[in-house]
Amino acid sequence: MSRLDHTFDPKDEAIQRIEVITGGGERRRRWSDDEKAEAVEESLRPGVVISQVARRRGLTPQQLFTWRREARQKAAASDGVPFTPVIVEPRLTPESKAVSVRPHVIELDIDGASVWIWRDADVAMITAVIDALKARS
Known part of the structure; x- marks a missing residue:
């Protein structure tokens, strides 16, 4: 039998050692919908680096991208209008308005x-x- 043959024939070789790898005892973390929403909201802010947000929250960037995609799909499927942040700027005083439109x-x-x-x-x-x-x- 050649070394490149991937089939196992018990007559050719005796098994010397078997190693069993277990999960290491760490349980998967469960994230609440609120925690997911906070992470997604933070990642959507201008100038934010996704990998930094993920690292701070103990996530992988792929997990955060998945949550973002799911949030977009959920917003597109909902009947309501998606939330849009609004910034209210102060009104111009009549003096400053007169100078700008001279x-x-x-x-x-x-x-x-x-x-x-x-x-x-x-x-x-x-x-x-x-x-x-x-x-x-």
């Missing part, structure tokens, strides 16, 4: 340079800018 009166395009002249612009400044653009062209 309307311009005149727009000049000279040789690819655009100049906007505002309603309250200084005449001397406008003249200097136009003279500089004329000199450049």
